[in-house]
Amino acid sequence: MTPQERIRELTAQLTYYNHQYYQDSVSEVDDFTFDQLLQELTDLEKQYPDFRLPDSPTARVGGTISKEFPTVYHRFPMLSLGNTYSEEDLIEFDTRVRKGLRDEPYEYICELKFDGVALSMTYENGVLVQGATRGDGVRGDDITHNIRTIRSLPLRISPGKGHISVPALFEVRGEGFLPLAEFDRINKEREDIGEPLLANPRNAASGTFKQQDSGAVAQRRLDCYLYSFLADPDPSGEAIFHTHEESLIALREWGFNVSPTWKKCTTIREVMEYINEWDTKRFELPLGTDGIVIKVNRYDQQRELGYTAKSPRWAIAFKYKAQAASTTLNAIQYQVGRTGAVTPVAMLTPVLLAGTIVKRASLHNANEIERLGVMLHDTVFVEKGGEIIPKVTSVDLSRRPADAQPIVYPTECPACGTPLIRKEGEAHFYCPNEKYCPPQRQARFEHFIQRRAMNIESLGEGKIQLLIDRNLVLNPADLYDLTNGQLLGLEKTYTDEDTGKTRTVKFGQKTVDNILTAIERSKAQPFSNVLFALGIRYVGNTTAEKLVDYFGSMDALMVANREQLLAVPDTGPRIADSLLEWFADADNVQQVERLRAADLQFVGTRKEVVAEGNTLAGKTFLYTGTFAGFDREELEAKIAANGGKLLSGVSKKLNYLIVGENAGPSKVAKAQQLNVPMINESEFRSMLGDTEHS
Numbered sequence: 001m002t003p004q005e006r007i008r009e010l011t012a013q014l015t016y017y018n019h020q021y022y023q024d025s026v027s028e029v030d031d032f033t034f035d036q037l038l039q040e041l042t043d044l045e046k047q048y049p050d051f052r053l054p055d056s057p058t059a060r061v062g063g064t065i066s067k068e069f070p071t072v073y074h075r076f077p078m079l080s081l082g083n084t085y086s087e088e089d090l091i092e093f094d095t096r097v098r099k100g101l102r103d104e105p106y107e108y109i110c111e112l113k114f115d116g117v118a119l120s121m122t123y124e125n126g127v128l129v130q131g132a133t134r135g136d137g138v139r140g141d142d143i144t145h146n147i148r149t150i151r152s153l154p155l156r157i158s159p160g161k162g163h164i165s166v167p168a169l170f171e172v173r174g175e176g177f178l179p180l181a182e183f184d185r186i187n188k189e190r191e192d193i194g195e196p197l198l199a200n201p202r203n204a205a206s207g208t209f210k211q212q213d214s215g216a217v218a219q220r221r222l223d224c225y226l227y228s229f230l231a232d233p234d235p236s237g238e239a240i241f242h243t244h245e246e247s248l249i250a251l252r253e254w255g256f257n258v259s260p261t262w263k264k265c266t267t268i269r270e271v272m273e274y275i276n277e278w279d280t281k282r283f284e285l286p287l288g289t290d291g292i293v294i295k296v297n298r299y300d301q302q303r304e305l306g307y308t309a310k311s312p313r314w315a316i317a318f319k320y321k322a323q324a325a326s327t328t329l330n331a332i333q334y335q336v337g338r339t340g341a342v343t344p345v346a347m348l349t350p351v352l353l354a355g356t357i358v359k360r361a362s363l364h365n366a367n368e369i370e371r372l373g374v375m376l377h378d379t380v381f382v383e384k385g386g387e388i389i390p391k392v393t394s395v396d397l398s399r400r401p402a403d404a405q406p407i408v409y410p411t412e413c414p415a416c417g418t419p420l421i422r423k424e425g426e427a428h429f430y431c432p433n434e435k436y437c438p439p440q441r442q443a444r445f446e447h448f449i450q451r452r453a454m455n456i457e458s459l460g461e462g463k464i465q466l467l468i469d470r471n472l473v474l475n476p477a478d479l480y481d482l483t484n485g486q487l488l489g490l491e492k493t494y495t496d497e498d499t500g501k502t503r504t505v506k507f508g509q510k511t512v513d514n515i516l517t518a519i520e521r522s523k524a525q526p527f528s529n530v531l532f533a534l535g536i537r538y539v540g541n542t543t544a545e546k547l548v549d550y551f552g553s554m555d556a557l558m559v560a561n562r563e564q565l566l567a568v569p570d571t572g573p574r575i576a577d578s579l580l581e582w583f584a585d586a587d588n589v590q591q592v593e594r595l596r597a598a599d600l601q602f603v604g605t606r607k608e609v610v611a612e613g614n615t616l617a618g619k620t621f622l623y624t625g626t627f628a629g630f631d632r633e634e635l636e637a638k639i640a641a642n643g644g645k646l647l648s649g650v651s652k653k654l655n656y657l658i659v660g661e662n663a664g665p666s667k668v669a670k671a672q673q674l675n676v677p678m679i680n681e682s683e684f685r686s687m688l689g690d691t692e693h694s
Helices: 003-023 031-047 057-061 087-100 180-192 201-209 214-219 244-253 268-284 299-305 366-372 438-449 461-469 476-481 509-524 527-533 541-551 554-558 562-566 573-583 586-597 632-641 665-673 681-688
Strands: 071-073 108-114 117-124 127-133 139-141 169-177 223-230 263-265 289-296 315-319 323-336 341-353 356-362 379-384 391-395 491-495 502-506 620-624 656-659
Touching: 003 031, 003 057, 031 057, 087 268, 087 289, 087 299, 087 315, 108 244, 108 268, 108 315, 117 201, 169 201, 180 201, 223 244, 263 268, 268 289, 289 299, 323 356, 323 438, 341 379, 356 379, 356 391, 366 391, 438 461, 438 476, 461 491, 461 502, 476 509, 476 586, 527 541, 527 554, 541 554, 554 573, 554 586, 562 573, 573 586, 573 632, 620 632, 620 665, 656 665, 656 681
Parallel strands: 620 656
Antiparallel strands: 071 139, 108 263, 108 289, 117 127, 117 169, 127 139, 169 223, 289 315, 323 341, 323 379, 341 356, 379 391, 491 502
């Protein structure tokens, strides 16, 4: 047998054993035999590299080192799902689906919602050619080398495999995760050598996928469950699959790791039974889960139901109730964010919650402290649900100690001493010293350099802090004036507040070269990224893109009046006023001009936008609570786009108070006192003529 023939034989043999082990849960050979065969193949490929096949199992061993991850655009956007925690919301979702399909029969597919990292894999002619992270849903990081280390993921699919032929080009999506047993193994090893323990499996998986050395990634046995198939129709125009059920079955036949826990349900009651069944059974699984995903089964019905701006109307995620623990509130630490918002953080006696040691929890704002009636030294209940940061949810008044002390909210900024302000209708207190308050300035730079903005990730938190401490940068425009001479040799030692350990940030020549190269490369970021990077309050990625689509250039945006700003889709009074205030500041305008001089992109592609109508003309509105179909900005924008006016408080001038879930009792009481009509979300939609959802 020639070396080339042996390489082909070993590749096929090892691929078969991999499929048996990960898809069929059986094995014809022991680990020792498998490893011997893999080593033989590795040695042959080193000796005869030209004979190495693209789907070689040795790709799973890793060994590729990437200096950075290129950005790739998703052929199909990776949208997030709407969340719910109650059966009532599920019934409302089912009602919306039934109305949207005009009482046509439909089915649901229920799948466990795994707690990991969303991944997208592209196959061409049966070969895995690209793997990417979700990113912002439109674009993500190309982590193909790392994804190839997932042993349950096929690197090549035979064209005739399964009862349905494999398309020439298709995409699969799934959840990459670190199995609980592997997480425990890694932490045991880290504990033995005195390294800090990994916080939780999800963060560990996310960090592992972003490691630059795929060899190190391969040492952590990441896995992946596939849950979605995407492809263009075949040449005849016929869809490859007609239901989600068909795609799951085909993916399994093609060798993909599909969780066997999914179920088809014909009624919402069956869906709830499935949810209740897995509420306890999920803890028996080898990975973390935090809910159930419910999807309409037929793809033609999914297309008919369509999408909102953020999520599909044909799917929803039911989240299980958060796990809770009780502990003692020892102190309050006040943090100042990028916009100047002062947020109280509860400093707690460490407690184990959802597999993580919790020392801090959010108290949100002064209103929340008052609502909870919490005092220092109280026993409090802490929950960790869909949020990354735990939150204090209630107080055990029966255990209030004699030395409990009322919490006095500060009147001055804890960082710079500037008197705090509180705008009408706002829950937060703010530090108005936005240019010179140290944490605001630090956060402003961190926002500017992030990947979704200017993507200068060579500058991390510590490096930015060092530049600020040395007075080399005051605002982000200063980054583009930095020189090699200013940076080379900079050094400072910091103490980590969490661990108490010290770390040193030092700028050697290689570090300086990386920073200056990243800054220069950032000049090619599109105008929408630049606009987002400026950190204008309420202007997120999506809003920035819509502003660029509407105005086309920074010059046009800077001179726009309030009426023109309100004409932009999904831009309500709050965003419009924030833009006007920001561009009215001479220092901000000067920063823009300096960035322009540095050759940043200030021109985009203008798109024609059509106003929605004037069905609300002459009417005034205020809202309270949360809504199933709108977030706060979408609701404000919908009012403005249809000719209505948003008021800041309940008064005799108010025509309608829109009342949602968890409505503010003071607004409702005042509206009743003044006989102001109160409407719900469905009635508001009816006013807009939206009969499909009303």
